[in-house]
Amino acid sequence: MVIEKKRKISKVWIIGAILIILHFYKLPFYYSQPGDAKELAPYVDVEDGYKEEQGSFMLTTVLMGQTNVYFYAWAHFSEYRDIYPEDQIKRPEESEEDYLHRQQMMMDTSQDSAKIAAYKHAGKEVEISYNGIIVTSFVDGMSAEKYLKYEDRILKVDGYRVQTVNELNKRLAGKELGDEVALTVRRDDEEVDITVPLSPFPEDLDSGEGRVGLGIMYPVTDRTLTFDPEVSIDVRNIGGPSAGFMFSLEVLNQLTPNDLTKGYHISGTGTIDEEGNVGRIGGAKQKVVAAHKAGSDIFFVPKEGGREGSNYEEAVATAKELGTTTKIVGIDTLTEAVEYLEKLERKS
Numbered sequence: 001m002v003i004e005k006k007r008k009i010s011k012v013w014i015i016g017a018i019l020i021i022l023h024f025y026k027l028p029f030y031y032s033q034p035g036d037a038k039e040l041a042p043y044v045d046v047e048d049g050y051k052e053e054q055g056s057f058m059l060t061t062v063l064m065g066q067t068n069v070y071f072y073a074w075a076h077f078s079e080y081r082d083i084y085p086e087d088q089i090k091r092p093e094e095s096e097e098d099y100l101h102r103q104q105m106m107m108d109t110s111q112d113s114a115k116i117a118a119y120k121h122a123g124k125e126v127e128i129s130y131n132g133i134i135v136t137s138f139v140d141g142m143s144a145e146k147y148l149k150y151e152d153r154i155l156k157v158d159g160y161r162v163q164t165v166n167e168l169n170k171r172l173a174g175k176e177l178g179d180e181v182a183l184t185v186r187r188d189d190e191e192v193d194i195t196v197p198l199s200p201f202p203e204d205l206d207s208g209e210g211r212v213g214l215g216i217m218y219p220v221t222d223r224t225l226t227f228d229p230e231v232s233i234d235v236r237n238i239g240g241p242s243a244g245f246m247f248s249l250e251v252l253n254q255l256t257p258n259d260l261t262k263g264y265h266i267s268g269t270g271t272i273d274e275e276g277n278v279g280r281i282g283g284a285k286q287k288v289v290a291a292h293k294a295g296s297d298i299f300f301v302p303k304e305g306g307r308e309g310s311n312y313e314e315a316v317a318t319a320k321e322l323g324t325t326t327k328i329v330g331i332d333t334l335t336e337a338v339e340y341l342e343k344l345e346r347k348s
Contacts, residue, residue: 103239142215
């Protein structure tokens, strides 16, 4: 009897130990799920700006983490949770700390772009000093990873100075497979000339049939900025570039006397460049869920020029599944969003 009881206790301990091991054992996958919607006004401060808002602008987030066995299984039971192989999230040999640093770097850059776009739209002064385009990660299998190094700063393409990521993309546009580009980069405080053959983009990046490029993932424009009036954004524990567009709306609202919110709770997502162009992001469906849970009246999302499979199409489909009252509005520029808001009747 005593022996049988000891056996049962031993089995319980063994099962418990296995469950604990499975909890702490990390799989080479990441999961993502809907996050929340954060009101931006408390985190954005334009000096002597217009702070009274009847409604609110909100960024939407996606929660992401490395999976264990439980999270991996759990993620398959909801259409609003996704699983990604680790090599799609982190570059080879990149530590978790390095990955978070890269995400924060992209967030900082998106904030700078948001400020510039908003100040330009409002006709305010911005002084910009450009220091090159930072290489932060590579597309696996493309040329850049063979010829460039992390932290290289691209200064010229084919002899032409490039100051922003947008200018870099324009210099590469229209090139074909077999073409090469001459790059001047700053590496370890020295300027180096490198000739790089262009590679086709992988199909899973959905970059367009036949499109070629260097294969730099998430390049960052390095610049020094001075604003008049001064502006600061202080949002912690959120990384990546996808909140840039919503930052620009909040900054613009504090720069101008007319309250763009008009009493509405407005959330959204999208990258933004210095000219106010809004770009594609990941996790559109999950951010619609976050907007819905927060009770957003309006959700702005990149329309991507109306292309098939756009963030906008994904958001509309998700909103229909949820049966949400949140209105999905597709936009391609900051100006389009502002014009939409200016035409709205004030919320009663």
